[in-house]
Amino acid sequence: MRAVHFTDTYLPRRDGVVSSIRTLVRALAHRGHPGLTVVPRHPEQAGEPDLMRLRAVPCGVADLRLSPWLLHGASATGTIAEIAATGPEIVHVHTPGPVGLLGVLTARRLGLPLVQTYHTDLHAYVDAYRVPTRALRGAVRLYAHRLGVPRPPAATHRQAALDATNSLLLGGADAVVVPTRAVLDRVSLPVPADRVFLVPTGVGARRTSPAEVAAFRATHALAPTDKVVLFVGRVNREKGVDLLINAFAELLADCPRARLVLVGAIYEPRWLTELLRSVGPAVAGRVNVIGQQPPSVVAAAYGAADVLAFPSGTDTQALVLQEAALAGVPAVLVDPVLHRHGPLAGAADCAAPTPTGFAAALLRLLSDPAAARRLGQLAADRAAEHTPERYAEAICDVYAHAARRQAGWSARPGPAQPVGAFGRLNDRGRTRR
Template structure:
């Protein structure tokens, strides 16, 4: 079973999609299912086999690079021919950008089964950055034109399976555009993978329920050593007496960093030697500097920014931490929660759906999504070591159940289901093209 994966985000950028995709591709290859990964080209990418790099340009946002084929549809023909030459059995799309759209077009052109993974809550991100509804609508028109299909009709204002509150004005128009984008990308899929039920709690996906597959991403432990942990602490000015509260992920507004900074001010009142360590790419330094200026001066003194780090340094950061604080309410799975669990670090989060239905399955502290609530959760674990140990042990056991090998096995079953569904469609004379 040879899959072709399509993603708009890839190395040297590190995020949950990149981690999930690289874990899956490696585990599928180990299980006897080699594949090809189609990515936007970046000058700092490592030389890897079975990766097809497309011409790409920086878009000026979060170090993303976009393939310009969308502006000239004929550019896709050569790429699709190159992909066809490897004899793929299934197309697997991981992102909604131009490369992801190319994956949908490839499946249509080559008559292949299409699998989509819904990694990202597009609606939440569009709202967090207040993306102009007009720009999103223009994107929908361009996507429909490239696929050669009519622009999707506007979805109803509410849906029985849509749990979002009603909205109006710009928010409603943004949501309508994102719903249309999902219809274009997911509507014709033979299978849609969601990493947790939190996705289904937030939005309605435009596919029949029988085509939706719940498959948590498998995560392997990140090994580290006492020396690497000490080097991490020393290299970032973390004193032996500091009690490390760790966050790993993009240091961006959609991740709830403002909430975390506000909560940490209250954490310091209850634990003066606490130190907040933020590990991840920072794309809006002025925004973060503004948050720190508004906070108590002690906060800036006790916050450490490391920037994006390679896996071995991230592993050392987990080893140095006593508590993992996760303030995001936009994540669909948050692989960092599993990584923290495997590292033996107890977790505090504020997303009730992710707490109940995520890979840790309740083995964490779920705090109220306000500064006081999050601070209380962090202090509980800092000041009650017995409770912290129990929660960490439970989290380690739950996270260990989701291995890369089991992830690959489950996705291979999804591929088989998609192939079977596509075959039945074609046998009745209906195709995806």
């Protein structure tokens, strides 16, 4: 089954969506299902086989690039014709931007099954980045026009505008994948329950060596006696970095050998500089901000870490929790839903979302290495259940469901109407670990 994947985020930007797509595409190809990935072009992007790169411009937010001309008829029609020539059998949309909209249009025009993955808590992100409601309303009007459907009522606030966007893009999907229950607890998706499938992303271990770990420690002046608290992800406000920095300031009072290492892209440098200034030079001097790094360096960072700090309350899956677990690194997080229903299924320490509560949880693991090792091993066992191979197997089941539904729907005479549920995949298939 040849899938074509549509995403508005791709390399050189690194995030959970990019990691999930690349993992899935490789694992599907290994199972004999080659595919095409449609992405916005970036000047620093290396060419890859089976990658269609579309003209794109920076949008000014988090290094994202948009392809706005896809919102016009002629450009979209020409691109869809190129995609059709590759012989796709199913469309898989991963993001809600112009490239994602192109995916929905492609499925409609070519008569293909449509699968969407709801990777991101968009409501939290538009609030964090203060996206103007007017801009979101404009996008809703434009999307409705391109899809040829009635324009929804004008939204009065960001959340309503996003709900309208989700209805436009997800409403016609044959299947919608969510990576964890955290999505369903935070967002009301405009999709019948029989079309929603819970499929955690599989993650493979990041390989490193003692020499690479030693080199990482030397490069970043980490002493043998330092207790390393690691953060991996975008160093941004929506990831709870302000909570982490303030918690680290409290942690240092009881654990003066603690060091905080922040690995990830920085899109708001002034905000981060002010945040570090607010905790004073003594605390800031124990914080290493090393920016976005290649996979080999991230693997070495896990090897150097004593604990992973995950202060985000907006993540729907947090692949870094699985990556750290596979390296034997225990984690502290603050999101009780992700803690309970995420891929580690409780194999982490869940702290109160306050500087004092977070600092106390970090201190417990740093001061009890034996307990930290036990928790790290339990986390590793849980993460090992979510392999890329099992991820691809579960997605293939979803594709088959979508294809059956689309075929049944298309066979009905007259206006397209749902034919009713074909039945969900069984629990093992839907929540495959």
